[in-house]
Amino acid sequence: MLAEQRNKPQFSDITFMVQNKPYYAHKIVVSLLSERFRTMLRAGLQESSKPGSCTVRIDEISYECFTELMKYLYTGQFDCLDAIEDKQELLETAIEFLRIADVEVLDDVKIACELKLISLLSVKCFQQVSEAADKYNADRLKDYCGWFERTHCHSQLHCDK
Numbered sequence: 001m002l003a004e005q006r007n008k009p010q011f012s013d014i015t016f017m018v019q020n021k022p023y024y025a026h027k028i029v030v031s032l033l034s035e036r037f038r039t040m041l042r043a044g045l046q047e048s049s050k051p052g053s054c055t056v057r058i059d060e061i062s063y064e065c066f067t068e069l070m071k072y073l074y075t076g077q078f079d080c081l082d083a084i085e086d087k088q089e090l091l092e093t094a095i096e097f098l099r100i101a102d103v104e105v106l107d108d109v110k111i112a113c114e115l116k117l118i119s120l121l122s123v124k125c126f127q128q129v130s131e132a133a134d135k136y137n138a139d140r141l142k143d144y145c146g147w148f149e150r151t152h153c154h155s156q157l158h159c160d161k
Helices: 027-033 035-042 063-075 087-104 107-120 126-135 139-156
Strands: 014-018 021-025 055-058
Touching: 014 063, 021 027, 021 063, 027 035, 027 063, 035 087, 063 087, 063 107, 087 107, 087 126, 107 126, 107 139, 126 139
Parallel strands: 014 055
Antiparallel strands: 014 021
16 A cells, blocks of 8 residues: 555655655655645756755654655545644644645645634634734635634724734
């Protein structure tokens, strides 16, 4: 099964170095669902440490988050947010994955994060979520925040923006 080949050096043809740890992958898999990886691979791995190398350094993502993204690329499942019970941790993690999905051009992950953030939206976290929606080009979330602000914030004066 394809999912069983994640992070296994045998038969891998690309290594991502994330927080100085290797993550073994397959060019065909990562290029199918990630526009950024597809572009990078077509350009001859310009982000790699040496020309002609099949090692790509990833600096802007934690190893744990990268592992979850690879799980998504190999299985189509993005369910890591479902396991987080603490609401503040969930909010921060969803915003972090929203950022990563925007950078990596992973629309399905972005949609999942937007939906999770919509479900978490409250007057208390409105500003944080609204700023993330603007910063990470999350149009659905921006629209929902606009509606939320019109219906909840003007009358309560609690949504500082």
